[in-house]
Amino acid sequence: MDILDRRIIDQLRHNARAAYGDIGSVVGLSASAVKRRVDRLVASGVIRGFTVTVDPSVEGLLTEAYVEIFCRGTVAPEELRRLLESVADVVDAGTVSGSADAVVHMRSSNIGALEDSLEEIRKATNVDHTRTSIVMSRLIYRE
Known part of the structure; x- marks a missing residue:
């Protein structure tokens, strides 16, 4: 390049x-x-694709949160991926350094739907607890 x-x-x-x-x-x-x-x-794979970005509010996804996931013992990233792929409100996730095992970006239609999705994550046998921060206002957004 x-x-x-x-x-x-x-x-x-x-x-x-x-x-x-x-x-x-x-x-x-x-x-x-x-x-x-x-x-x-x-x-050559440098450009992986072309996409459209839709305003989440148009799709009714008005509640946004970042969730730290804390696991019991050692959990393989692939196991976390399988768990999180099944939760529709998860839009992005990654393993992280520090005390949390993963950080998840979620978008939901409302607080109740967010709570339902969080409960889906929390009930996994290898998840000990979560810590959620709800976005109040977006300051900067870059793709």
Whole structure:
């Protein structure tokens, strides 16, 4: 990847639907040169896909929270993945360093639905307890 590839990716991050000609005018290439580079970036796996981001409030997901999960003993990441994949309100999760074993980002329709999803996580035999922080207002959001 060179500087032009990085600039093309920056343009696609901003608007994945941008025309190759529009991207080319920003980065200094023809539309066909941009297309060739994008095709190469896709084929090599640098660009994994193109997506649409929908405002969660449009889908009724108005309650957002970050949940720390504390497990009993040692739990394999794959086991946590299986548990969390089954909870529809989980939008992102990862294992972490520190006292918690994992941190989960959740979006729910309301507090009751969030509580139901948390209970689903808490009832897993390897989960000791959770600590939840509900988002009051979003300050910065970057994909």
